[in-house]
Amino acid sequence: MQGQIDSNLGGGVVKQRVARPAQGKSGGYRTIIFYRQGRLAVFIYGFAKSERDNIRIDEERAFKEAAKHVLALTENQIDDLVRIGEFVEVA
Secondary structure, X not given: OOOOOOEEEEOOEEEEEEEEOXXXXXXXXXXXXXXXXXXXXXXXXXXXXXXOOOOOHXXXXXXXXXXXXXXXXXXXXXXXXXXXXXXXXXX
């Protein structure tokens, strides 16, 4: 994944830039993703760069704490969460 992740915040949390159509990445969106290489990527939060500069330190801490739990889920637990509508699987 060399060069594919914009900002690794640690603890399985990455911040990824997403381009806005016809405007590029710098004026686009920022997403927070819980990520375990080769296993799981979970979109958690997104915001337009024009709406806010960044996430706050307390939000980063909360994301890292939540990532511990989400990334520890088994495949069966994830399937159950998808089935009951708590998670939505995208391809």
